[in-house]
Amino acid sequence: MFTFIRSHLAWKLFLSYVIVIVIGVAVLSTATSLSIPAAFDRHMAGMSAMMGGSQTMEMDLFSNYQAAVVESLSLATITALIAAVLASFFISRQVVNPVKKMMAISHRIADGEYHERLKISGNLHLNQLDELDQLALTFNQMTDKLEKIEIMRRQLIGDVSHELRTPLSAIKGYMEGLIDGILPTTPETFEQIYSEADRLQRLVNDLQELSRVEAGAYQLELKSISPFDLVESVINHLSLQFEEKKINLEKKVDRQLPNVLADKDRMLQVLTNLIGNALQYTPEGGKIRISASLVKSEIIFSIKDTGIGISADHLPLIFNRFYRTDKSRARLSGGSGIGLTIAHALVKAHQGRIWAESNGEGKGSTFSFSLPVVIHKQ
Numbered sequence: 001m002f003t004f005i006r007s008h009l010a011w012k013l014f015l016s017y018v019i020v021i022v023i024g025v026a027v028l029s030t031a032t033s034l035s036i037p038a039a040f041d042r043h044m045a046g047m048s049a050m051m052g053g054s055q056t057m058e059m060d061l062f063s064n065y066q067a068a069v070v071e072s073l074s075l076a077t078i079t080a081l082i083a084a085v086l087a088s089f090f091i092s093r094q095v096v097n098p099v100k101k102m103m104a105i106s107h108r109i110a111d112g113e114y115h116e117r118l119k120i121s122g123n124l125h126l127n128q129l130d131e132l133d134q135l136a137l138t139f140n141q142m143t144d145k146l147e148k149i150e151i152m153r154r155q156l157i158g159d160v161s162h163e164l165r166t167p168l169s170a171i172k173g174y175m176e177g178l179i180d181g182i183l184p185t186t187p188e189t190f191e192q193i194y195s196e197a198d199r200l201q202r203l204v205n206d207l208q209e210l211s212r213v214e215a216g217a218y219q220l221e222l223k224s225i226s227p228f229d230l231v232e233s234v235i236n237h238l239s240l241q242f243e244e245k246k247i248n249l250e251k252k253v254d255r256q257l258p259n260v261l262a263d264k265d266r267m268l269q270v271l272t273n274l275i276g277n278a279l280q281y282t283p284e285g286g287k288i289r290i291s292a293s294l295v296k297s298e299i300i301f302s303i304k305d306t307g308i309g310i311s312a313d314h315l316p317l318i319f320n321r322f323y324r325t326d327k328s329r330a331r332l333s334g335g336s337g338i339g340l341t342i343a344h345a346l347v348k349a350h351q352g353r354i355w356a357e358s359n360g361e362g363k364g365s366t367f368s369f370s371l372p373v374v375i376h377k378q
């Protein structure tokens with residue numbers, strides 16, 4: 001019985017009302033039983049002197065009076081009990097129903113169904129939400145987030161399996177050809193297999209890096225760095241590739257620019273990704289211009305190329321993971337579409353912004369990002 005009451009809010013409410021009623025009735029009846037005889041005696045003393053009444057008549061009157069008091073007390077108790085039943089029923093319905101609904105939805109969420117939401121009865125815009133409405137609102141927000149994470153998770157698994165399938169099928173195809181004796185056992189065949197395995201390894205490394213960066217599972221070592229030194233290091237590193245591809249490099253970075261607050265290795269990674277892309281997507285004989293300038297309290301780094309360009313419909317999607325404007329071409333060049341996603345996450349972690357501009361296919365592209373400058377305290 002006790003456990004039954006403990007597990008039902010309506011019964012708990014009802015019981016609390018009954019306790020209040022019982023205490024009220026007990027106090028009232030004790031008070032009346034104590035005060036009635038004295039009040040009656042006082043009242044009757046004057047009356048009997050005036051009317052010369054008998055003892056029996058007085059007793060009769062007293063018991064009648066006492067019965068009337070008991071009767072009205074009982075009537076009040078019954079009415080209060082009925083009111084308690086009704087009140088506990090209505091209040092518990094208001095509280096219990098939303099909680100039960102929340103429980104049912106959370107069970108369904110646990111089973112992988114994320115589309116249901118709780119109804120909010122108050123007016124959200126007028127800030128007329130009681131605690132239960134606020135709880136429902138937070139619950140719905142939590143469900144929205146869980147649904148988004150679930151969609152992303154499914155998408156990621158789909159994307160990763162798709163990306164892994166291609167080099168794996170290529171390796172399998174080469175091996176089958178070798179086993180069946182269709183493909184010649186020449187160094188070229190082995191080189192093809194090696195390059196597919198290499199692609200697979202790069203993809204796995206990129207994925208690992210992406211998951212680390214997106215989860216923020218790395219420590220940013222923010223230091224004051226000169227934008228000029230940053231660009232110089234990357235260019236030194238990539239100079240051979242500029243020569244090999246016969247690409248003209250123009251650099252416009254002032255030595256006097258104020259320092260930025262950044263993690264040097266991470267920023268080298270971003271610049272290498274962006275300049276690497278410019279090199280990759282600009283045909284031989286093209287031009288790449290690297291510049292940095294101070295705008296308000298930020299340094300804007302820009303990498304402008306005369307390469308294949310990006311059409312307006314691809315532009316907003318370019319930073320999404322695995323996004324490539326031309327899948328077949330990128331496959332040949334070995335790109336997996338993760339580089340820009342990593343760059344985006346790293347720049348964001350530095351409180352900066354990153355964006356791409358292009359006048360369309362064949363018209364070159366410009367990738368820019370901002371970093372906050374170091375503010376010297378006086």
Ligand SMILES: Nc1ncnc2c1ncn2[C@@H]1O[C@H](COP(=O)(O)OP(=O)(O)OP(=O)(O)O)[C@@H](O)[C@H]1O
Nearest residue numbers: 277278281309324325330335336337338339340365
């Ligand atoms: N400078 C550029 N000019 C034209 N297209 C570009 C340029 N930079 C990036 N892109 C387009 O954006 C896509 C995504 O770039 P991202 O660097 O993320 O991937 P990727 O270069 O294909 O592969 P990786 O993950 O190896 O860098 C590229 O596949 C390409 O289609």
Ligand SMILES: [Mg+2]
Nearest residue numbers: 277335339340
């Ligand atoms: Mg790239």
